[in-house]
Amino acid sequence: xxxxxxxxxxxxxxLTPEATAAEALAVCRERRVRHLPVLEGGExxxxxxxxxxxxxxxxxxxxxxxxxxERLRVVDYMSREVTTVExxxxxxxxxxxxxxxxxxxxxxVEAGELAGILTSSDVMGALVGLxxxxxxxxxxxxxxxxxxxxxxxxxxxxxKEAVKVVSIxxxxxxxxxxxxxxxxxxxxxxxxxxxxxxxxxxxxxxxxPPGGGDRS
Amino acid sequence: xxxxxxxxxxxALESYGFGEGHPFNPLRIRLTLELCExxxxxxxxxxxxxxxxxEEDLLSVHSLSYVRCVQEAGRxxxxxxxxxxxxxxxxxxxxxxxxxxxxxxxxxxGAVMEATRLVMSGEAEHALCLxxxxxxxxxxxxxxxxxxxxxxxxxxxxxxxxxxxRVAYLDxxxxxxxxxxxxxxxxxxxxxxxxxxxGRYLFPGTGGIEERGRGEGLGYSVNLPLEPFTGDESWIxxxxxxxxEVLRAFEPDLILSQNGCDGHALDPxxxxxxxxxxxxHIPRRVHDLAHxxxxxxxxxxxxxxxxxxxxxPRAWTALWAAVSHAKxxxxxxxxxxxxxxxxxxxxxxxxxxxxxxxxxxxxxHRQIADKNRRTTHELLEKVLPHLE
Numbered sequence: 001x002x003x004x005x006x007x008x009x010x011x012x013x014x015l016t017p018e019a020t021a022a023e024a025l026a027v028c029r030e031r032r033v034r035h036l037p038v039l040e041g042g043e044x045x046x047x048x049x050x051x052x053x054x055x056x057x058x059x060x061x062x063x064x065x066x067x068x069x070e071r072l073r074v075v076d077y078m079s080r081e082v083t084t085v086e087x088x089x090x091x092x093x094x095x096x097x098x099x100x101x102x103x104x105x106x107x108x109v110e111a112g113e114l115a116g117i118l119t120s121s122d123v124m125g126a127l128v129g130l131x132x133x134x135x136x137x138x139x140x141x142x143x144x145x146x147x148x149x150x151x152x153x154x155x156x157x158x159x160k161e162a163v164k165v166v167s168i169x170x171x172x173x174x175x176x177x178x179x180x181x182x183x184x185x186x187x188x189x190x191x192x193x194x195x196x197x198x199x200x201x202x203x204x205x206x207x208x209p210p211g212g213g214d215r216s
Numbered sequence: 217x218x219x220x221x222x223x224x225x226x227x228a229l230e231s232y233g234f235g236e237g238h239p240f241n242p243l244r245i246r247l248t249l250e251l252c253e254x255x256x257x258x259x260x261x262x263x264x265x266x267x268x269x270x271e272e273d274l275l276s277v278h279s280l281s282y283v284r285c286v287q288e289a290g291r292x293x294x295x296x297x298x299x300x301x302x303x304x305x306x307x308x309x310x311x312x313x314x315x316x317x318x319x320x321x322x323x324x325x326g327a328v329m330e331a332t333r334l335v336m337s338g339e340a341e342h343a344l345c346l347x348x349x350x351x352x353x354x355x356x357x358x359x360x361x362x363x364x365x366x367x368x369x370x371x372x373x374x375x376x377x378x379x380x381x382r383v384a385y386l387d388x389x390x391x392x393x394x395x396x397x398x399x400x401x402x403x404x405x406x407x408x409x410x411x412x413x414x415g416r417y418l419f420p421g422t423g424g425i426e427e428r429g430r431g432e433g434l435g436y437s438v439n440l441p442l443e444p445f446t447g448d449e450s451w452i453x454x455x456x457x458x459x460x461e462v463l464r465a466f467e468p469d470l471i472l473s474q475n476g477c478d479g480h481a482l483d484p485x486x487x488x489x490x491x492x493x494x495x496x497h498i499p500r501r502v503h504d505l506a507h508x509x510x511x512x513x514x515x516x517x518x519x520x521x522x523x524x525x526x527x528x529p530r531a532w533t534a535l536w537a538a539v540s541h542a543k544x545x546x547x548x549x550x551x552x553x554x555x556x557x558x559x560x561x562x563x564x565x566x567x568x569x570x571x572x573x574x575x576x577x578x579x580x581h582r583q584i585a586d587k588n589r590r591t592t593h594e595l596l597e598k599v600l601p602h603l604e
Binding site for chain 1: 239302305308309310352354359360361391394416417418419420421422481482483484485487
């Protein structure tokens with residue numbers, strides 16, 4: 001789970017180095033993609049984006065545009081330094097690479113061959129799935145103590161209350177504290193909130209209900 | 217005009233509940249009905265009873281395996297079956313197993329279908345079923361206290377009987393009306409509008425403005441997430457900017473409204489800050505819009521509402537008053553207060569309306585109202601082009 005292969009697109013539109021800008025832009029339009037790996041003899045030799053090609057050609061409406069689109073070759077405008085990942089790489093590794101290399105897309109290579117492509121939108125999709133954003137649930141934010149058992153103690157409270165945890169996000173310490181964000185499959189987190197606070201874990205969300213409610 | 221409104225209710229509908237200590241308690245229906253009765257709002261009316269929905273009707277919006285699980289659960293659950301049932305959301309703290317679960321749920325569906333039948337046949341101009349509004353029930357899963365989706369099944373039946381009918385479902389419960397939305401997500405003949413506390417802060421977590429429907433139905437799911445602590449003023453102005461315009465563009469044949477009142481400041485499960493003013497405003501406006509747009513055809517249901525002593529009885533009395541063209545008196549009746557006072561953990565309200573002075577606007581109310589206004593404008597820009 002959460003590997004590049006779980007989120008990548010397997011059918012990749014590619015180009016040859018000799019393709020024209022017109023051909024490349026047509027592929028971008030038809031396949032609704034922005035990045036195209038360039039292959040020569042089955043090997044990746046570069047990657048080109050629709051933006052690279054548009055900035056290289058005269059603007060829309062320019063009488064020279066059509067001729068330029070036919071004349072320009074992909075090989076002259078592609079980036080030759082291609083950052084790639086492997087299908088078994090963890091998705092967070094890919095996300096980190098995208099951020100550090102400032103690219104929106106990574107070709108996925110397995111045994112030297114192109115196996116797929118991973119875009120920043122695929123990474124976002126994995127995140128959305130990871131937090132269970134499509135499953136009904138309540139968001140519960142709990143402040144964890146520094147004690148190493150804190151997270152397991154908090155999870156134990158969920159177990160005792162028989163509330164199913166849809167997802168847990170708990171990062172490293174930040175701003176002097178550690179917070180775990182749960183998505184819990186319940187419309188009624190009141191009992192849970194009460195037990196968590198009683199166990200010494202402040203609940204940052206949801207707030208306690210107004211006093212004098214009719215909890216019987 | 218009286219006599220043309222119907223209250224669909226019978227005692228058996230009050231058996232849908234999950235026992236002491238569970239927030240969903242049918243006592244709220246009893247408290248509401250007796251409050252209406254003591255105020256004289258039922259004079260000249262008799263309740264219309266209903267039969268449980270048939271299996272065929274349930275299967276129009278639920279899967280066969282799910283309906284079988286609900287039936288089975290109501291007869292008792294063995295340990296080895298509990299895992300399978302839990303996969304369908306059955307037997308959790310939210311949706312506990314109680315005897316007769318299937319029958320009670322099917323009865324509510326039947327009651328809301330009866331309400332729509334009365335209105336479509338012209339036997340009633342408007343109809344109310346307080347037990348309905350179980351909007352979280354999914355095709356194959358119980359969720360948020362809801363097992364069978366009454367509005368979903370009633371709309372499915374209408375579509376079958378009158379092909380081409382256009383139904384507007386308007387949900388002003390504090391929680392997103394997810395179950396009904398997903399059931400008609402790609403259907404351009406069913407408009408679902410839900411105004412609710414933002415899913416970033418409240419169950420079920422969905423209902424962002426980007427959920428707008430799919431395929432042919434793109435634009436026909438309308439979601440307005442409101443900021444936590446939204447009060448009457450901002451709620452009402454968003455409602456007025458959004459609902460009349462969207463409904464007009466859609467041109468419904470019937471309006472089905474879900475009238476959860478859990479956005480009240482006292483509600484323990486949500487974080488909105490409305491008062492009875494909102495719950496008088498909404499049904500009155502829906503009533504007028506039904507007359508403007510679809511010959512008055514309006515079916516109203518209940519929904520969420522978990523402060524069942526102070527909030528639900530008054531909010532839903534205002535709802536019945538709008539349905540039955542009556543005026544709500546100023547004071548809560550002495551009989552009602554003496555009969556129920558002291559039975560719950562809180563004092564019963566003496567007045568039918570909240571006093572504004574008791575509910576001061578939250579500290580950030582201007583920012584909250586600004587954010588809600590921006591969200592409303594963005595939403596209108598995104599959905600109106602599809603509806604027109």
